[in-house]
Amino acid sequence: MRPVYQISEAGFEIYLRKISHFSPHLHNSLEIIYVLSGSFELGMMQEFYHMDRGDVALIFPGVVHHTQVFDPSQDGTMIVLRAATVYCGSFYENMHNFIPENPVIPASVVHPDVVYAMHSLLADEKEAHPDRMVPLPATTSDDVTVHTGLDEILAPASDMATDSAIVQAFIQIILSRSMPQMTLRPRPSREDGDLVYRCVEYIAAHFREPLTLTGVARDLYVSPYTLSRLFSGLFHTNFNGYVNNTRTQYACSLLLYTARPITDIWMESGFESQRTFNRVFQDIMRMSPREYRSRNRKKEDNKEASAQESAT
Template identity: 40%
Template sequence: MFPVYEEKKENLHFRSKTSRHASPHLHNSIEFIYITEGTLELGMGQELYHMDKGDFAVIFPDVIHHYQVFSPGINRAWYLWAGMTLTGQFADTIQKSCPDNPVITSKNLHPDIRNAVKCLYDNKKRKDKNPVVEQAYVQILLARSIPCYRLAEKSSVESSDIIYQTVSYIAKHFKEPVSLESMAKDLGISKFTLSRVFSGTFHRNFNQYLNEQRLNYVCVHLECTDKSITDICLDAGFDSQRTFNRVFRERYRMTPREYRSLYKEKYILQTQEMEEL
């Protein structure tokens, strides 16, 4: 039985909820957990990490994890999922690696992390939510948490598991020419087995999953750099500008140039609105 793959549609999703058991799953967003009451056991790989009130954890995209709750009484946490386009300069690190221990205890937690989580929670309740503010606070969370971790390649979390092998292989090789056949050969499994992994877990075929990882890379660089669109698409692993434009338009219903222009217009407008407050 494959773990559940959860595709987060929103770029930022925030929930304050009672902590419950959750079976193994993975998703396409980075997840932050802040314990507000009670405890939580966070499972990742072969380990179970205990979390108390005030503890904080980061789970990188495409890493299988689960929750367990053993403490009686009230157990609650803030759960925040952020899309890759919000991660900015941290995107490459997040795609390729993950913390060997995702938990930062309350006594070691930088106050900027608590403040950023609280501000994101407050911003969530506003009718006029500002995406620029959201992106800024997400990057504060990453800037203050990532230096606390010892990072490893995703494949090292549980290298015997075919799901981990799949996501870590794509994370490491998506910029290169790669096919279902070559990937299956490198992993030592049949291409039919690998194809079932993509359809059974990710509910998409190999090419769709590969292109999504490449597009995540592209969007971050369209938003955060002035590199040419041609250089970005080639750096991301697309074999031609024509293929890239087709795949990009299918997903975003606009051209890469229109996407970049739209983002910059929104950024300027929202920055002006912030300055007027």
């Protein structure tokens, strides 16, 4: 949803998610993506990697990444798995000391064991929590988070319903079959990484407050120039664009998962006026806030009606 420093309280979670734009973010866990349908671009650091049906991506902890969908007609779905590095066994050191040159493994060389493991873990979770297996709508929160307040709106994706020993076994199978397909390189300098963490975490905690580049730079003890270069070089946007994306995507979650009036939502999301909110929302989402709420709720109502018809 938003560029945040995400920390999974559960240690493990797996869910379906619609392919959609997802702003730059990072977290302290391993993330594995398996594309079921559709295609998108996975951004990592300053590079983009194309992902199609059947492709798998391994995203190491502490790496800024995001997704872009350049074809609005795409209506794909992916399985997303997040796991604390304690599940990684002998791969733990690699997770913390290296990053992949290319995080994407093409479908043609993805080992069948990887596909089996992803589907098996998802099936276990689906059996325990069938209500949580509906693919999450575009630009909404897809996981538990500690900094943005979305935990007040959304339930965690998993509460360790799947046995931890099974989780660990499957994750290590995935890594054993996937890591040989990757070329690793040393992580960037710790100093650069620390600034990324501090910046992302700070904005995730304060985006509902008035923010300026100068003010954030002062609080992070860096120059505005240094911070500006971080946004343009790593996040592919400027400071205002980054903050506006964060606020807009938070507003999307409120529009979808609450009945709060739009006049309350723009204020709670950190916008200075409803006029600014409407303009920014239209620019980013290509529709008005009211239209976004109506469209997505209609989709969910149709799914629920179809499910009820199937049951009868």
